Amino acid sequence: xxxxxxxxxxxxxxxxxxxxxxxxxxxxxxxxxxxxxxxxxxxxxxxxxxxxxxxxxxxxxxxxxxxxxxxxxxxxxxxxxxxxxxxxxxxxxxxxxxxxxxxxxxxxxxxxxxxxxxxxxxxxxxxxxxxxxxxxxxxxxxxxxxxxxxxxxxxxxxxxxxxxxxxxxxxxxxxxxxxxxxxxxxxxxxxxxxxxxxxxxxxxxxxxxxxxxxxxxxxxxxxxxxxxxxxxxxxxxxxxxxxxxx
Ligand code: SAH
Numbered sequence: 455x456x457x458x459x460x461x462x463x464x465x466x467x468x469x470x471x472x473x474x475x476x477x478x479x480x481x482x483x484x485x486x487x488x489x490x491x492x493x494x495x496x497x498x499x500x501x502x503x504x505x506x507x508x509x510x511x512x513x514x515x516x517x518x519x520x521x522x523x524x525x526x527x528x529x530x531x532x533x534x535x536x537x538x539x540x541x542x543x544x545x546x547x548x549x550x551x552x553x554x555x556x557x558x559x560x561x562x563x564x565x566x567x568x569x570x571x572x573x574x575x576x577x578x579x580x581x582x583x584x585x586x587x588x589x590x591x592x593x594x595x596x597x598x599x600x601x602x603x604x605x606x607x608x609x610x611x612x613x614x615x616x617x618x619x620x621x622x623x624x625x626x627x628x629x630x631x632x633x634x635x636x637x638x639x640x641x642x643x644x645x646x647x648x649x650x651x652x653x654x655x656x657x658x659x660x661x662x663x664x665x666x667x668x669x670x671x672x673x674x675x676x677x678x679x680x681x682x683x684x685x686x687x688x689x690x691x692x693x694x695x696x697x698x699x700x
Contacts, residue, residue, distance in 0.1 A: 461562060462492045462538055462541075463491070463565065463567070463607055464493075464566070465570060466495075466534060466569045468499055470495035473604070474486060476608070477604060482612065496530055496534055498527065501526050501527075501530045509523060510522050510523060510572075511523055519574035521575060528580050531543060531584050535567065538567060541566055542566055543587070544568045545587070545589070546568060546588075547575065548590050548594070552589075552592065552593075553609070555634035555635060557589070558609040559613070561610055562611075566606075568606065569599065590602070612629065613629060643677075643691070645680060646683070647683075
């Protein structure tokens with residue numbers, strides 16, 4: 455494909471070898487090869503100005519660890535912006551907005567410049583200066599932003615047309631029916647359980663209903679399962695489902 459990719463991303467990182475990493479495999483990897491999307495890592499260290507290529511310094515106010523310098527990050531962001539004008543700049547951060555499916559749905563429509571932190575993080579001024587959107591992978595601390603960036607990109611890329619469907623009728627339903635998708639009768643619910651052949655395995659049978667061929671009843675059963683599993687595992691999500699149905 456020679457036309458412009460549907461989605462382009464630049465990762466600003468001290469470890470450019472981590473990209474595309476797992477996104478070079480499977481569906482995302484095929485789509486990357488086809489030019490449906492593009493991903494380029496930029497090494498933050500390339501913008502260091504001293505002979506030791508220093509990118510970090512001690513935190514003002516004391517404390518452990520090192521902080522990535524604002525001037526170095528700024529130069530890297532400016533270089534990325536020159537390559538992807540109009541892109542949304544994201545900083546991966548445990549203090550950020552939690553990465554959710556609705557957020558992914560909006561981010562996939564933009565080009566992204568993703569700053570991956572390391573050490574204690576990045577000088578706050580450069581985050582403010584570039585009005586970065588801080589995004590968190592969850593309430594835990596990673597050693598760097600690269601895995602968060604890869605997770606965010608994977609979630610975006612699989613939604614692009616032609617990535618999962620590959621032109622096969624019905625395949626794109628796989629995306630629509632999934633957990634967290636807001637556009638189906640399963641909106642706000644976790645997914646129902648899946649089964650495949652063999653129908654009898656280690657003493658366990660596949661639920662009879664799935665072998666019945668009755669699509670209406672199967673649909674009802676699946677919805678029921680999705681509701682049960684959400685209620686049991688994610689009371690926080692279940693409360694919202696109940697609230698919106700009322
Ligand atoms: N001092 C920070 C943690 C720094 S971890 C704190 O206590 O909040 C180093 C880098 O890893 C961060 O700058 C960030 O880019 C990345 N990171 C860590 N946890 C993350 C998470 N949950 N989501 C997204 N990025 C994360």
